[in-house]
Amino acid sequence: MTTGQRISRRGFLAGVGAAAATVGLGEAAAARALPDVGFPAPAPTRDEWYRAVVVGSGFGGGVAALRLARAGVRTLVVERGRWWNSVPNDNTFPRFYHPDRRVSWLEPTPVVPSSPPAVFQPYTGLVERVRGVGMSVLCGAGVGGGSLHYEGISLQPSEELFTRVMPSSVDYDEMAAVHYPRVASMLRMTPIPDDILNHVRYTSSRKFLADAERAGTTGVRVLQPMNWDVIRAELRGDLPPWTSHGEFLYGVNNGARYSVDKTYLAEAVATGLVTIAPLHVVKELAPGGTTxxxxxxxxIDTDGVVQENVVVxxxxxxxxxxxxxxxxxxVRAKGSGTMPNLPPDVGRFWGTNGDRVFLRTEPLDPTLPHQGGPTAIAALDWDAGTGPVTLFHPPAPFDVETFSMYVAGMAIPNGHGAFxxxxxxxxxxxxxPPTSDVDPEIAIDAAVTRMALTSGGVFAPxxxxxxxxxxxxGGAVIGPVCDPYGRVHDNPGLYVTDGSLIPxxxxCCNPSWTITALAERCLDRIVAQDVGTVI
Incomplete structure (x- = not known):
């Protein structure tokens, strides 16, 4: 890497003022914005040159880094979060009901719903809350992206449901034959073994599976990117009881999860062609001069203080x-006029995947404290007359017996939002728009009601x-914004290969497996056709 010169406050203001003028801000506005870039202390500026840059290190970013590296492309991965590096006998990730500053991205309180209140010094923690009108988004931060703190539920949709929501240019047979299996192998996905599911810690999971079958749905063991031997060691008492006590929603300790940093990114770095730059927050995408x-x-540092301005x-x-x-x-690049040639539909066709959460309580039915995780069981109700639904049980690390368990559902939204x-x-x-959730609410409420009628208990949303x-x-979907392989229309060399492609x-499935499989499909074509020409 090359290091740029340190510049004075006046020099930085002149540079920022010139850049701001291109979007109609001017030097005065640039001066007012100085706290956002770490002033009053001036920050040095450094320039970097790379053949390819991947912004983000989650599912799509991990795929992009590895596939480009194997094609011989020197690549930089820019990630705003820190390395976490969970290993056996660690305390890398925080406990859900005992939050500390590791839980939130640069906020002084927890941002995840149901978390107990806490106040702490802001930190580059695991989850960012992007606040919107009518909906907020909870996003992962860290090398490995959302794979660090997601529930790990890996479900492949049926062909009928897949074709209802995905662009027709994405062939289900190809995804099912090539890309879903490749991802399952890379992330080492397997279902929960019998000996673990039958352990007393997993009482609530077995109860949910029995409830699902009584309700006439298809109970399944979902695939998980887990090292189950680590969970066995926890249950034996050889390792601290993290995941086996329900502590997985803020990351999996003891190194038990095959997250993207331990799989795709580890293999990418091993090629010698990939550099990962953590704690780098991308503020602007713009046209280059010589590039x-x-x-x-x-x-930034882990307190969020800007240490350096980096221009890549x-x-x-x-x-x-x-x-x-x-x-x-x-959307900012287009709206500010920085990149006016971006397609007009950037930011549109955005959705929530139709999520809804309930708490089931039955005072005569123990579910135990410290319910064994991760989420291992789902109920598929895909042929329901009220609409297809998937229900699953995320175990909770309750400290005491609550006679309760969480039940979450996913259905197909009937509308879209936009940035x-x-x-x-x-x-x-x-x-x-709140009307976009009407169909999922009806379908999931009906599925939960059917389960309540056969299994008992009170289900409270x-x-x-x-x-x-x-x-x-969504937000950069295939068709209006990108071609079927993630190329942004009329912008050579600009690609999207994450969940933004999906409308x-x-x-009715958790997105991670489909996002990663779609990224694999995109990179196959990009490597075959664009490396050596566009890239």
Missing amino acids: RYVLRCHR HTDTVLLNAGSANTSRLL HYDPLTDSARLVW VQPVDPNTFHPL GSTA
């Missing part, structure tokens, strides 16, 4: 910052004051 694009970044020059950008942040980058550019704040903000989703999809739903 097609520049990315203006802040390198490249001919190739693959956006994998997740649906919310990829959408915000593109819109606000010139007053020079930013993009999500607007979510968990309805936060600020509605939110862990499963953002709002992955068909």
Whole structure:
């Protein structure tokens, strides 16, 4: 890497003022924005040149980094979060009901619903809350992206449901024969073994499976990217009891999860062609001078203080910052006039994957404290007359017996939201119409009612004051914004290969497997056709 010169406050203001003038801000506005870039102390500036830059290190970013490296492309992966590096006998990730500053991205309180209150110094923690109108988005932060703190539920939709939500240009047979299996192998997905499911800690999971079967749904063991031998060691007492006590929603300790940092990114770095730059926050995507694009970044410390301004020059950008942040980058670039040639539909066709959560309580039915995780069981009700639904049970690390268990559902949304550019704040903000959730609510409520009638218990919906989703999809979708392989129309060298490609739903299934499989499909074509020409 090359290091740029340190510059004075006046020199930085002149540079920022010139750049701001291109979007109508001017030097005065640049001066007012100085706290956002770490002033009053001036930050040095450094320039980097790479053949390709991947923005984000989650599912799509991991795929992009590995496949480009194996094609011989020197690649930089820019990630705003830190390395976490969970290993056996660790305390890398925080406990859900005992939150500390590791839980939130640069906020002084927990941002995940149902978390107990806490106040702490802001930190580059695991989850960012992107606040919108009518909906907030919970996004992962860290090397490995959302794979660090997701539930790991890996479900492949049926062909019928897949074709209901995905663009016709994405062939299900190809995905099922090639890309879903490749991802399952890379992330080492397997179902929960009998000996673990039959352990007393997994009482609530067995109970949910029995309830699902009594309700006439198809009970299944979902695939998980887990090292089950680590869970066995926890149950024996050889390792601290993290996941086996329900602590997995803020990351899996003891190194038990095959997250993207331990799989795709580890293999990518091993090629010698991939550099991962953690704690680099991309602030702007813009046209380059001697290269097609520049990315203006802040390198921060774990308190969020800017240490350096980094300008990355490249001919190739693959956006994998997740649906919310990829959408915000593109919508701001177009709305500010920085990249007016972006397609008009950037930010649109966005959705929540149709999520809804309930708490089931039955005072005569023990579910135990410290319910064994991760989420291992699902109920498929895909032929229901009220609409297809998947229900699953996320075990909870309750400290005491509550006679309760969480039940979550996914159905297909009936509408879309969009990110819109606000010139007053020079930013993009999500607007979510509440009518877009009507069909999922009807379908999931009906499925939960059927389960309640056969299994008993009271199912109460968990309805936060600020509605939110862990499963953002869309904003740079195939068709209006990108071609079937993630190439952004009329912008050579600019690609999207994350969940932004998918218009709002992955068909009653958790998105991670489909996102990763779609990224594999895109990179197959990009490597075959664009490396050596566009890249």
